[in-house]
Amino acid sequence: MKRYQLRIDGQKPDPDSRTWFETQNPYTAQAWAEVPKGNAKDVDLAVKAAHRALTAGPWAELTATQRGALLRRLGDLIARDATKLATIEVRDNGKLFAEMQSQLNYIPQWFYYYGGLADKVQGTTIPLDKKGYFAYTRNEPVGVVAAITPWNSPLMLLSWKIAPALAAGCTVVAKPSEFTSASTLELADLFEEAGFPPGVFNVVTGFGPEVGTPLVEHPLVSKISFTGSDATGRRINEAAGRHLKHTAMELGGKSPNVVFEDADLEQAAFGAISGIFAATGQTCIAGSRLLVQESIHDAFVERLLAVARAARMGDPMSPETQVGPVTTPPQYQKVLEYIDIARNEGATAVLGGSKGSRPECGDGWFVEPTIFTNVKNDMRIAQEEVFGPVLSVIRFKDEADALRIANDVRFGLAAAVWTSDIGRAIRMSEQLRAGTVWINTYRAVSFMAPFGGYKDSGLGRENGIDAIREYLQAKCVWINSGAVTGNPFVMR
Incomplete structure (x- = not known):
């Protein structure tokens, strides 16, 4: 069986536990690969690598246009390897090859779309009501993103998260489902080939208590994007709330x-x-x-x-x-x-x-x-x-x-x-x-169309222009252009 490694800071380390677990083919009920059993130490290494890339690495120095070019290159590589990746997903989650091949053929469009959108995110100038001041806004990446994905469409749902997150300038630590981790680990190899700097995209595999919980609670993680059950989503949202982290939750449905x-x-x-x-x-x-x-x-x-x-x-x-x-x-x-x-x-x-x-x-x-x-x-x-x-x-x-x-x-x-x-x-x-x-239709989705839930089906939106805003935060800059300072004890 194939044995996978973690993906941290551009490297493929063994898990800290030095243990792996088997992933099974749902059609044969037989194991076909071994996946690293990560833990909190692996999470800490991955998050710190993502934070370095965000704040001090080459990624932080790239222009939005340069980020977009990398995303489009990644889209090309996914298109090249679509059949290989689709076959791995079928082996891991049992969905029809026709469905997964269709998904993988379509996934590059997310990276093309957000690659093009990366340098279209603009701030505004504000016509203030106060004389002698000039103000404008700028949109900045929210920070390190934890992308936690389910087992039903691993790469499609991961792409919904990481394409806008990377376009916004964030860095990512992905935690795929323990049942379907292989395709996410394979995708990570394409980041290096596309030219992404180390630490921009990291993958830690394993189980919820050992990987998911420390990832959600890590102090350097600023945003959690989760797709899965509403019960798990509630627990993640509660934990995030204790640390005032941003969240996006795409949860269950009964449509x-x-x-x-x-x-x-x-x-x-x-x-x-x-x-x-x-x-x-x-x-x-x-x-x-x-x-x-x-x-x-x-x-x-x-x-x-x-x-x-x-x-x-x-x-x-x-x-x-x-x-x-x-x-x-x-x-x-x-x-x-x-x-x-x-x-x-x-x-x-x-x-x-x-x-x-x-x-x-x-x-x-x-x-x-x-x-x-x-x-x-x-x-x-x-x-x-x-x-x-x-x-x-x-x-x-x-x-x-x-x-x-x-x-x-x-x-x-x-x-x-x-x-x-x-x-x-x-x-x-x-x-x-x-x-x-x-x-008069069903199951139609697009990288251009916002997707998300009302009520217990979640928070936030994925896809479309709305999605990139989920990974940005607005900063307002004030410049004194000639106003005379008055009483220092009174608000300007």
């Missing part, structure tokens, strides 16, 4: 996918399938609550079943496969437990409802694509994030009822509306409490 009777039902069915069974439901924007208008409920469910029954499970590297395994053993057990919870609550499994036992599933952690009907919105299956291929179908009467049900959940990451009525589409988009609302 409503609302289908009205006037929708294009064929497209809506495909959208519903995409919303929950693509990526095996392991996405924060999963459309796990399908709200269907009563007048079309039964017919639409039949249409949905016809598509879902044909979904092919198996080897995620195969172009024929449509549903891959669940990424981790704990998540696999969690999904199966939620299926039992749904049955006990009175929901009806009209499709799936069990672990994957088809021959093509092999020894992997597969769950059959599952659809529940007779779901009430107050059931746990409709309120709690399952993060797997499990869909809850909920009836609604009219537009007002759909809005009431859609918003009656503590999450607010995404939502979708399927209708041919443009007025209804606009009204729904205005009243849905979600950071992203799709109309």
Whole structure:
């Protein structure tokens, strides 16, 4: 098996613990690589290296234009190695190669976009109300950023953080999920090749208590950007608050996918399938609550079943496969437990409802694509994030009822509306409490479009111009251009 090293200050040191842990292939349930088991000493070395690069190294001397050129060069290298990186991600997280190849082909755009944006961040002059003074603002990097990423789309979600952070002039210490660390370590090699100075991008792998906690609490870390569960996000945000650190939290979701009777039902069915069974439901924007208008409920469910029954499970590297395994053993057990919870609550499994036992599933952690009907919105299956291929179908009467049900959940990451009525589409988009609302589509993202949550789905925004502001802080500079000092004991 391949044995990885940490990435600290442009070097590849062994972990302080001198121990490694195995990472497993979700399709075969077999270990394929060894990942360094980092600890607080490794974190301290990485953060101090990032802080040196921020304050005293060559990175601190680069112009914004020079930073942008490095980002664009990194984008070129990712594009060159896209297939290699996609293959590693499939081996590590079990998602479809077609999905991961698409992601890796698209990821360079983040580095091109923020590379171009790096020298477009401008301050302002302020027309003061006080004579004899001149004032202007400048935007400065917030500092060392801790980027903590999940296991479902490791490099995509990491890029959402580090591209704007580096464009802003920050330095980064990344802590990937212990389940999917390999691709982040591979990406780190490209930083050196692109010409980034040592210490700008560092990676410490390991587990939450040994790596995540000391990283969050390190006094030289100024900003924490986290993607993951809302429970973990709360703990991180509380710890950050004790030290007055900046945070950005992209947390869970329980997104409503609302289908009205006037929708294009064929497209809506495909959208519903995409919303929950693509990526095996392991996405924060999963459309796990399908709200269907009563007048079309039964017919639409039949249409949905016809598509879902044909979904092919198996080897995620195969172009024929449509549903891959669940990424981790704990998540696999969690999904199966939620299926039992749904049955006990009175929901009806009209499709799936069990672990994957088809021959093509092999020894992997597969769950059959599952659809529940007779779901009430107050059931746990409709309120709690399952993060797997499990869909809850909920009836609604009219537009007002759909809005009431859609918003009656503590999450607010995404939502979708399927209708041919443009007025209804606009009204729904205005009243849905979600950071992203799709109309007659699902799972569309862009490096240009801001992404983030309402309510318990998080804080801050990633992507678009909004994201770079998350890594900057404004400084106001006052210059006395001729004002006479008056009473020194009175505010100017």
